[in-house]
Amino acid sequence: MPMEKIEFEATPKTPYLMVDPKTKTIVINGRSIPENTVQFYTPLFNILDKWIAEKIKDKITVTIRLEYFNTSSSKCILDIFKKLQELHKNGATVDITWMYEKDDEDMMEAGQDYQTIVGIQFKMVEVEE
Amino acid sequence: MNLENIFSIYQAMENSGIILSFKGDITSDLLTSVLQIMENRLDSFQEEPKIKKKVYHVLVECLQNLYHHIDEVPSYTNTNGKDRSAIFMIGKTDEGYSIITGNYILNENVSGLKKRIDEINALTKEELKEYYKQVLANGEMSLKGGGGLGIIDIARKSGEKLEYEFLSLLNNVSFFILKIKITNKNN
Numbered sequence: 001m002p003m004e005k006i007e008f009e010a011t012p013k014t015p016y017l018m019v020d021p022k023t024k025t026i027v028i029n030g031r032s033i034p035e036n037t038v039q040f041y042t043p044l045f046n047i048l049d050k051w052i053a054e055k056i057k058d059k060i061t062v063t064i065r066l067e068y069f070n071t072s073s074s075k076c077i078l079d080i081f082k083k084l085q086e087l088h089k090n091g092a093t094v095d096i097t098w099m100y101e102k103d104d105e106d107m108m109e110a111g112q113d114y115q116t117i118v119g120i121q122f123k124m125v126e127v128e129e
Numbered sequence: 130m131n132l133e134n135i136f137s138i139y140q141a142m143e144n145s146g147i148i149l150s151f152k153g154d155i156t157s158d159l160l161t162s163v164l165q166i167m168e169n170r171l172d173s174f175q176e177e178p179k180i181k182k183k184v185y186h187v188l189v190e191c192l193q194n195l196y197h198h199i200d201e202v203p204s205y206t207n208t209n210g211k212d213r214s215a216i217f218m219i220g221k222t223d224e225g226y227s228i229i230t231g232n233y234i235l236n237e238n239v240s241g242l243k244k245r246i247d248e249i250n251a252l253t254k255e256e257l258k259e260y261y262k263q264v265l266a267n268g269e270m271s272l273k274g275g276g277g278l279g280i281i282d283i284a285r286k287s288g289e290k291l292e293y294e295f296l297s298l299l300n301n302v303s304f305f306i307l308k309i310k311i312t313n314k315n316n
Contacts, residue, residue: 012161033164033189035157035196068182070189071278074265103178106186106286109258117266129178 003050006043014040015066019047026062032073041076048083057091060084065099065127066107074110081118088120098122101129142218150218155195164189167219174221183311184226187286190279191228191309192217202233202302225312234305239295242305249281250290257285287311 003021010016015030017040026044034040051060062084069077081096088094098114100107108124115122142150148170151163167188171181195215215232234242252260261281268277284291292308 012165033193035160035193068186068189070193071282072193074278075268078265101178104182106182113262113265117262 003047006047017044019044021047024051024056024058024060026060028063029065031067032069032077034070034073037070037072037076041080044080045083048080048087051092052083052086052090055090056087059093059095060087062094062096063099064097067101069110078114078117081114081120085118085120094120096120096122097125099125099127102126145218146220146222147218148221150216152216153214155192155199155213155215157196160192160196163192180225180311180313183286184228187228187283187309187311188219190283190286191230191307194279194283195230195232199232200235200238200302202235203300225310225314227311228309229306231304231306233298234295234303236297236301236303239303239305243293243295245277245280246291246293246307249284252284254285254288257281261285283309 005021006017006019008014008017010030013031013034015028015032018025018027020026032040064077066077084094084096098111100111108126111122111124149163149166151159153159164185168185171184176184195217199213199215201213215230217228217230220227220229249257249260261278264278264281280291287309289310289312292310294306296304296306298304
């Protein structure tokens with residue numbers, strides 16, 4: 001059973017989230033500051049877990065552009081990267097782009113920190129506000 | 130409440146540059162509204178993006194700390210009730226912004242929290258950065274939130290020492306006050 005595409009519009013506390021199982025594309029864009037972060041990211045975790053179980057070897061394209069995220073989101077984002085790292089180890093090609101606004105050093109550093117912790121190289125892209 | 134007291138409260142707030150204050154139950158909807166109001170305010174002050182982001186970020190963590198970690202204590206006003214109420218204030222002066230929160234805490238949790246803040250206050254900017262990364266990488270994910278990352282992040286974004294006070298009350302309860310400053314100076 002192929003999984004359905006997920007698409008959540010952005011809200012004041014949650015980002016736009018899109019996961020397309022067909023093209024293996026993941027997009028997260030906006031601010032991630034919900035009180036219950038785990039609940040928000042669970043659908044994405046479920047798809048990643050399914051891909052891990054199936055040992056898929058496709059190319060997975062991930063684009064993350066966050067304006068703000070709270071500390072509970074930072075844990076969830078790390079979990080996403082850990083799952084992507086596992087997919088990478090299983091033989092998938094994982095292509096991660098981390099976008100941050102010009103002059104937003106904190107967001108740039110956050111991207112660098114994730115690269116160090118997870119051990120996957122990101123494409124770091126500075127964007128105009 | 131004595132009506133004259135209202136003016137004293139108003140004046141005290143005015144003198145401290147309080148731009149927003151709230152006392153009551155901390156709910157998710159309340160946080161959404163307050164964050165929205167503060168975002169508009171910061172825009173109207175034409176604050177530089179860096180300061181704006183810092184204030185917003187610290188505010189999110191402070192308010193969500195209140196939301197997640199408040200201790201339920203026996204009510205002072207209603208003998209059978211429980212109190213989950215808190216207070217917070219956001220102030221603006223020439224030096225920058227301050228965020229003050231106040232909430233009840235059980236006495237048994239005081240020494241742990243005090244120790245934690247003192248430890249964080251003792252760290253340099255670089256050490257805080259490393260500590261954050263370490264807790265992020267190794268910390269257990271809790272259902273409530275970031276597993277202790279919040280207060281480290283607040284200290285990191287603020288760049289100033291955290292000021293706090295524990296007022297001892299009756300029934301093994303204290304009132305915890307935390308003040309975070311975000312100054313205009315480069316940090």
